[in-house]
Amino acid sequence: MFVIKHRKIFLIISSVMTIIPIILLFVWGLKPGIDFVGGSILEVSYPDGRPDIKVVQQRIDNLPIGNYSVRPMGENSYVARTKFLNENERVALLNSLSSNGENKIVEEKLNSIGPTIGQELKNKAYVAILLSILFIVLFIAFAFRKVSKPVSSWKYGVVSIMTLAHDILIPTGVFLFLSKFAGAEIDVLFITALLAILGYSINDTIIVFDRIRENLNIRYQHHNSRETFEETIGKSLGQTYGRSFNTSFTTFLTVLALYIFGGSVTQNFALVLMAGVIAGTYSSIFIAAPLLLLISRERTEKK
Amino acid sequence: MWKIRVIALILLIAGIWLGFFLYTSEKNPNSSFHFKLGLDLASGTQLVYKADTSKLESKDVSSSMQALKEVVEKRINVFGVSEPIIQTESGGLGNSDEKRLIVELPGITDINKAVEMIGKTPLLEFKLMNKNYTPTEEEKKNNVISRDAFLDTGLTGRYLKGSQLQFGQKGGFANEPIVSLTFNSDGKDLFAKITKEHIGEVLAIFLDGQPISLPVIQQEIPDGSAQISGKFTADEAKELVRNLNLGALPVAIELVSTNSVGASLGKDILDKGIYAGIIAIIIISLFLILWYRLPGLISVLALGTYIVMMLAIFKLIPVVLTAAGIAGFIMSIGMAVDANILILERMKEEFNENRDNMEEAIKNGFARAWLSIRDSNITSIIIAVVLFWLGTSAVKGFALTFGVGVLISMISAISISRTFLLAILKKNHGGFIKFMFGIGIKN
Numbered sequence: 001m002f003v004i005k006h007r008k009i010f011l012i013i014s015s016v017m018t019i020i021p022i023i024l025l026f027v028w029g030l031k032p033g034i035d036f037v038g039g040s041i042l043e044v045s046y047p048d049g050r051p052d053i054k055v056v057q058q059r060i061d062n063l064p065i066g067n068y069s070v071r072p073m074g075e076n077s078y079v080a081r082t083k084f085l086n087e088n089e090r091v092a093l094l095n096s097l098s099s100n101g102e103n104k105i106v107e108e109k110l111n112s113i114g115p116t117i118g119q120e121l122k123n124k125a126y127v128a129i130l131l132s133i134l135f136i137v138l139f140i141a142f143a144f145r146k147v148s149k150p151v152s153s154w155k156y157g158v159v160s161i162m163t164l165a166h167d168i169l170i171p172t173g174v175f176l177f178l179s180k181f182a183g184a185e186i187d188v189l190f191i192t193a194l195l196a197i198l199g200y201s202i203n204d205t206i207i208v209f210d211r212i213r214e215n216l217n218i219r220y221q222h223h224n225s226r227e228t229f230e231e232t233i234g235k236s237l238g239q240t241y242g243r244s245f246n247t248s249f250t251t252f253l254t255v256l257a258l259y260i261f262g263g264s265v266t267q268n269f270a271l272v273l274m275a276g277v278i279a280g281t282y283s284s285i286f287i288a289a290p291l292l293l294l295i296s297r298e299r300t301e302k303k
Numbered sequence: 304m305w306k307i308r309v310i311a312l313i314l315l316i317a318g319i320w321l322g323f324f325l326y327t328s329e330k331n332p333n334s335s336f337h338f339k340l341g342l343d344l345a346s347g348t349q350l351v352y353k354a355d356t357s358k359l360e361s362k363d364v365s366s367s368m369q370a371l372k373e374v375v376e377k378r379i380n381v382f383g384v385s386e387p388i389i390q391t392e393s394g395g396l397g398n399s400d401e402k403r404l405i406v407e408l409p410g411i412t413d414i415n416k417a418v419e420m421i422g423k424t425p426l427l428e429f430k431l432m433n434k435n436y437t438p439t440e441e442e443k444k445n446n447v448i449s450r451d452a453f454l455d456t457g458l459t460g461r462y463l464k465g466s467q468l469q470f471g472q473k474g475g476f477a478n479e480p481i482v483s484l485t486f487n488s489d490g491k492d493l494f495a496k497i498t499k500e501h502i503g504e505v506l507a508i509f510l511d512g513q514p515i516s517l518p519v520i521q522q523e524i525p526d527g528s529a530q531i532s533g534k535f536t537a538d539e540a541k542e543l544v545r546n547l548n549l550g551a552l553p554v555a556i557e558l559v560s561t562n563s564v565g566a567s568l569g570k571d572i573l574d575k576g577i578y579a580g581i582i583a584i585i586i587i588s589l590f591l592i593l594w595y596r597l598p599g600l601i602s603v604l605a606l607g608t609y610i611v612m613m614l615a616i617f618k619l620i621p622v623v624l625t626a627a628g629i630a631g632f633i634m635s636i637g638m639a640v641d642a643n644i645l646i647l648e649r650m651k652e653e654f655n656e657n658r659d660n661m662e663e664a665i666k667n668g669f670a671r672a673w674l675s676i677r678d679s680n681i682t683s684i685i686i687a688v689v690l691f692w693l694g695t696s697a698v699k700g701f702a703l704t705f706g707v708g709v710l711i712s713m714i715s716a717i718s719i720s721r722t723f724l725l726a727i728l729k730k731n732h733g734g735f736i737k738f739m740f741g742i743g744i745k746n
Contacts (some may be wrong), residue, residue, distance in 0.1 A: 013334050043568070087418065087558075106566040110414060114559030116401070117351065128693045135685045143678045181550035189627065192690065192701050196634060199686045203641065203679035210675035243648040246594070247641040254637040258630065262699030263345075265626050 004234040008291035014287050018166050018278075019175030033185030036122040038115035040085040043108040044097050044198065045077040051103050053078070053084040059096035064109055065089055071183060073264070074284050081185075107296045125191045129242055130200055135162055140206070150229050151296045160290045162203050163283045167201035168194055170279040171272045178268060189269045197276030200251060204244055204284035212289070229296055233289050248281035311726035314719055318608035321615050324409040328618065336618045341700060342562070344576075347409040348417045351560035353390075354402040371554045375406060375421055384408050404556060412565050418558065429458040431496070432505035432517075453507055453514075456497050462490025468537075468544045469530075480540035482516075484529040491527025491614020499523040523661030555607035576629040583633060584610070587640050595647045598724060602643040605720040609639050609712055616707065629699035638683060647673040662728055669721050680713045693720050 001012065034041055056078060057070055060071035068082040080093065090110070098105040113121075145154040171194065178184040215232050227235075255277060259270035325490060342349050355369060356364050360456040368391045379387045388407040393400075411417050430453035464485040471479040486494050497506065498520050506686070509515040589600035613632065650668030657664060687706025690698050 041664045045567075083339075087415070090414070106565060107412070107563070108565040110561060110563045112561040113353075114353070117352070117560050124693045128689055131693070132686045135689065136682050139685060140678075140681060143681075153661070190699055192627065192698050195686050195690055196701075196705070200684045201684040203638075206679040206682065207645065207675050210678060214671070226574050232505045239652075243644055246644045246648070250590060251637045251642065254583040254633060254640075255588070257579045258633060259584065261575055261579035261582055262630075263572050263579075265572050267632050269630065297424070 003286055004230060004290065004293065005236055005287075007293065010286040011294075018169050021169045021176060024173055026178045028180055030172075030176070031179045032122070034084075034113050034118065034188040035126070035187045036080070036118045038084045038085065038113050038118035039140055040080075040090070040110065040112040042080045042082070042090070042093060042097075042110050043073060044080075044094070044105045045074075045108050045129055046103055046105055047076070048078045048104050050078060051099065055099070056097060059099065060093065061183055063092050064097060065083065065090070065093065066129045069183070078176055084112055113175050121188060128191065128195060129198075133161060133164060136164075136198070137203055138170050140202075140209075141205075144209065144213060147216050150301055151183055151292060155295050156209055156292070158297050159288055159295065160202060160209075162287045164198055164201055166278045166283045166287060167197055167276055171197055171275040174275040175268070175272050179272065189266070190272060193269045193272040193276070195279060196273060200227045200277060201280030201283065204248065204280050207244055207247070208209070208236060208240050208284050209290055211240045212292070215239075216292075230293055233293055237285060237289050244284055248277055251279045307722060308440060308726045311722045314608065314722060315604070317606075318611055323617070324605075325611060325614050327550050336593040336621075339623045340569075340573065341411060341623050341628065343564050343626050344569045344573040344624065345409055346412055346564050346566040347407065348414055348561065350406045350408075350409050350414075350417060350421065350558060352406070352421075352556040353559045354404055355555040355557065356400070356402050364402065368404070368556050371404060371556070377403065378410070379406070384411060392741075402554075403559070403715075412563050414561055414563050418561075428509040429456050429494075430454060430507045430509055430514075431456055431497070431501055432507060434504070438491040440561040442481040453509075456491065456493075456506075458493050458497060458659055462493060464484050464490070464527075466544045468540050480537045482540050483518055483543050484664035486527040486529075488527070489658075491525075494527060494529065497522060498529075572582045572626050573629075576626060576633075580629065580633050580636075584636065587636075588628045591640070591643070591647075595651075597727070598647050599651065601723045601727065602640075602647060602720055605715060605723055606636070606639055606643065608638065608719050609715040612715065613711060617704075617709070619743075622703060622707075623700065624704075625700040627698065628704045631703070631705035632708055633724055634703050636710060638680065638709050639716060642676045642680070642712060644718060645676055646716065646720060648672075660726065665721070665724050665728070669717055672719055676713060678715060682707050683709045 014278050050072070053070060060068060060070065060080070065082050065085065068080060068205055071081045073079045078097065080097065082089075082093065085093065085108075093103070093106065095101075097103075133231075137154070137160065138156040140160055141154040144156045147153060149257060175184065175186070175190060179186070212233055215236050219227055220233060252274060255270050255273045259274060262270060305593055324336075327335040329338070329721045353367060370392050372389055374390050378385070379389070381413075386409055388405075390405045392405055406417075406421060406663075408417050433452050433454050434451045464487045466485070467483050469481045469483050471481055502522060503519050505517050506520050506521055507514045508518070521650065547617075549679065566655045588603045591602050591606075593599070613635070616622070620629070646668055649672040650664055651665045653664035654661065687709065690702035691706065
């Protein structure tokens with residue numbers, strides 16, 4: 001099997017693909033949105049056409065609300081991000097955006113989150129990701145409990161985690177680019193996307209592992225000890241990569257439709273998911289199985 | 304053979320009937336089974352208040368929060384907002400002492416108005432009856448009381464410390480409900496002065512400009528506590544106490560988060576979400592049919608049944624649909640497709656090994672694909688549960704539709720698809736059926 005034969009190349013490629021987002025994380029840093037640090041997002045539309053952004057910015061500069069950003073949105077809207085606004089500050093901001101009533105505005109969306117709630121959400125996000133990973137490993141160790149040779153079942157879990165790390169870091173890298181060049185901020189939806197990727201990636205990995213499990217069982221039943229673990233893995237990969245591709249392809253199409261037609265709210269969500277689906281498919285074929293082999297090798301060589 | 308065909312037919316008819324139900328209940332404006340849309344889709348305002356419970360003893364916290372909820376509910380109901388949702392919540396994760404009040408107001412997009420509605424303290428006033436005022440004929444006829452019939456005393460709910468329901472203890476008052484009032488120190492002085500100067504007169508209690516009680520002053524009351532005894536039932540007295548206490552919220556609240564979505568934006572998000580979903584379903588159906596031929600078509604039918612089942616569940620429970628919730632549902636459709644692909648691929652394998660026994664191939668395909676479907680879907684459900692447990696309302700919406708979707712898809716993939724496929728089998732299948740079952744590229 002091609003993948004197993006050249007596994008070192010693929011593992012190196014994956015390592016590079018994983019290291020880049022980690023470096024970017026340190027260099028650029030993640031920009032937390034108001035969900036996590038608190039603040040206000042106000043979206044207003046101008047039914048009669050929006051004024052020049054500089055005019056709007058000049059007016060807001062005069063307000064005592066500290067740092068803010070105003071970005072154009074769609075054809076005739078602006079989105080303003082500020083600190084957590086109280087009632088008076090909000091009214092003042094609205095007045096600035098409408099040039100004190102000169103430009104007709106419609107308040108499309110206002111989202112204000114206090115700093116304490118933001119901190120709480122942040123903690124929840126960490127716990128959610130860690131708990132999900134923990135439960136998945138435990139479940140996989142349980143589901144593969146009957147195949148403890150030549151690799152013990154919890155190692156399937158460990159390999160899944162390593163694949164998961166890969167599958168989460170790559171979309172995070174994509175998001176870092178979005179955040180650097182398009183002003184995207186980490187919000188609850190992004191965390192949801194990461195967790196959905198966790199689910200998908202593990203699905204793909206399980207399809208491969210399940211086949212390895214089945215082929216190992218067949219091997220023991222037939223006492224066909226001449227087949228090595230390497231060959232079993234290669235055979236299993238050969239039997240599954242077609243369906244791995246098809247399942248991922250349809251999922252990719254679904255998310256692509258969400259990206260193109262789903263509107264602005266879920267657009268970044270869909271883009272991160274697309275990156276995750278690609279990474280997840282790649283990793284289940286090119287990383288999970290080779291890693292499993294690597295782990296089993298180390299054990300046999302030590303013996 | 305015929306048994307399975309009958310079951311398949313019943314399933315198909317049930318699916319069509321469900322689809323019909325979805326359509327008619329949505330079109331019929333009087334139906335009670337409309338989709339419930341979240342605030343981000345239907346437009347409205349969500350307000351989150353932090354309740355200051357630091358001064359309360361821990362045993363009183365939950366009853367105070369309940370009282371707060373009732374007060375706010377009552378205030379909102381006065382304004383006639385349709386289906387407001389008012390809930391109390393504890394801050395999670397090491398922050399569980401923090402109590403919050405979440406208010407969702409569908410259709411209200413003006414935050415000012417919403418905040419006012421809740422933050423507004425009802426006006427409680429004490430007024431003396433004007434002895435010199437004679438009601439006009441018209442007022443008598445319509446039984447209305449003119450504002451001129453009473454004189455302001457300056458004593459309002461601002462001076463009230465609290466109100467309680469008591470029951471009479473002795474003699475003729477036994478078990479008679481009594482509403483007791485306690486004023487703060489300023490109120491005490493003012494009340495003492497009024498009661499001293501106006502013994503025998505009616506001191507009316509007004510709530511939001513309406514007289515709710517007309518007690519007669521019996522004697523001077525210097526200690527800042529008053530009792531209203533009269534001919535009311537225990538329920539009426541309870542109501543009065545609650546109204547009086549409305550003058551002050553039982554717990555001080557502070558606005559910590561607001562979220563409002565305008566009507567046009569919400570509709571836009573909804574339309575686009577539905578559009579994306581339909582496009583995705585069409586593309587996937589085409590792919591399944593072109594790649595897997597007849598079994599692919601069967602899968603599409605099974606998926607269609609799955610989708611109407613899910614939508615019916617959303618209507619019947621009902622599940623409040625949000626943008627994130629719709630995304631979760633679309634993703635669960637993706638998972639359902641995955642399960643079908645796994646089955647079809649496995650069937651293809653079995654079919655290639657033994658071209659003559661298709662029934663065996665179908666049954667084995669399902670049995671062998673089941674393990675990987677089960678394991679992969681269980682991990683998805685684990686994630687959904689974690690998300691639901693920890694998440695905020697938006698994430699909860701995603702987790703609920705995704706989790707329920709995966710669970711139902713797991714069941715439908717192995718039951719509905721299987722029944723449909725076995726139902727179209729013929730004992731003596733010709734080359735055409737074989738071609739129709741020849742799946743994708745030849746291995």
